[in-house]
Amino acid sequence: MKIIRSREFVANRAWGAELVATIPNATVRLHWTDQPYHWHVNDGEEVFVVMDGEVDMHYRQDGQEQVVTLLAGDLFFADSGDAHYACPRGVARVLVIERAGSE
Incomplete structure (x- = not known):
């Protein structure tokens, strides 16, 4: 059993993570950051949940860049x-939450 208070979590670098669980073929990580993460394309599905703070998520839809602000x-x-x-x-x-081996 594990209890993690996400609002108290701090990493030693931007996008540093604590592995929460490894589900067959998937990982669950809690990330702390104060810096953007680069454009990327995952080779599997990804679920991204804002636990604390605000994040502008940039994405491409029909060839156009879109931005949505995600809140806790x-x-x-x-x-x-x-x-x-x-x-x-x-x-x-x-x-x-993403496919095991994704970064």
Whole structure:
């Protein structure tokens, strides 16, 4: 059993993570960040949940860049092949569930 208070979590670098669980073929990580994460495309599905803070999620839809501001409790789903990047507004804590081996 494990209890994690996400609002108290701090990492030693931007996008540093604590592994919460390893589900067969998936990982669950709590990330701390104060810096953007680069444009990327996952080779599997990704669930991105803002636990604390605010994150501007940039993504491409029909060839156009879109931006949505995610608040604490909001969830973003990226399907395999969806280009996206996250840009926190200050400090944020994010739970990411994705295919094992994804970074």
